[in-house]
Amino acid sequence: MPLPKSLIDGHWRFRREIHAADRRRYQQLAELGQTPSAMVIACCDARVDVSAIFDAKPGDLFILRNVANLVPPFEPSGKYHGTSAAIEFAVLGLKVPNLIVLGHSHCGGVAAYRQKVRDNVAKAGFIGRWLTLLDDLKPEEADIFAHGDETAFELAAIRSSIANLRSFPFVVECERDGLLALHGLHFDIGSGELLGLHPATRRFEPLAEE
Numbered sequence: 001m002p003l004p005k006s007l008i009d010g011h012w013r014f015r016r017e018i019h020a021a022d023r024r025r026y027q028q029l030a031e032l033g034q035t036p037s038a039m040v041i042a043c044c045d046a047r048v049d050v051s052a053i054f055d056a057k058p059g060d061l062f063i064l065r066n067v068a069n070l071v072p073p074f075e076p077s078g079k080y081h082g083t084s085a086a087i088e089f090a091v092l093g094l095k096v097p098n099l100i101v102l103g104h105s106h107c108g109g110v111a112a113y114r115q116k117v118r119d120n121v122a123k124a125g126f127i128g129r130w131l132t133l134l135d136d137l138k139p140e141e142a143d144i145f146a147h148g149d150e151t152a153f154e155l156a157a158i159r160s161s162i163a164n165l166r167s168f169p170f171v172v173e174c175e176r177d178g179l180l181a182l183h184g185l186h187f188d189i190g191s192g193e194l195l196g197l198h199p200a201t202r203r204f205e206p207l208a209e210e
């Protein structure tokens with residue numbers, strides 16, 4: 001089975017138009033390596049185009065995507081930790097100054113977790129196991145009041161991922177030394193709006209233009 005024609009055509013448009021127009025930048029990136037300004041932990045959802053949301057260029061963002069933008073707690077004794085490995089590399093290897101957890105509206109992962117809780121069934125498979133990271137997730141009353149029930153759950157998942165990031169000793173150390181800042185953002189697919197977790201008020205507020 002060949003690749004879908006739309007992907008092959010898209011690749012050649014990329015080669016002729018985008019890569020050709022920015023060839024110098026790509027060559028520099030190839031020679032000098034990457035120095036991204038942030039790591040973004042986002043959802044796999046096809047509607048969440050991280051680079052487009054930030055109008056970012058190749059090399060700008062170190063992006064990890066998984067179901068529901070979740071971060072597991074620090075578990076050095078576990079087996080295969082793709083998310084933790086990426087966080088370790090970004091913080092200790094690339095020394096990114098920003099770690100961003102990017103949630104989004106209409107998140108199927110968060111909805112699946114809420115469904116699981118409603119139906120009171122333990123789902124088998126990888127997703128069921130992965131979503132146990134959200135067990136006992138409680139949306140904050142203020143988030144429900146300000147943004148509605150569905151969004152409040154998505155915001156709670158972002159808060160949970162940030163809390164779990166702080167279970168990694170190297171994240172805590174870098175944050176304490178002022179080398180790393182943690183951020184929580186929520187992207188609304190329909191409106192394009194970003195909510196940002198305010199460090200002082202601990203509330204999600206629309207991201208203001210500077």
Ligand SMILES: [Zn+2]
Nearest residue numbers: 043045107108
């Ligand atoms: Zn999602």
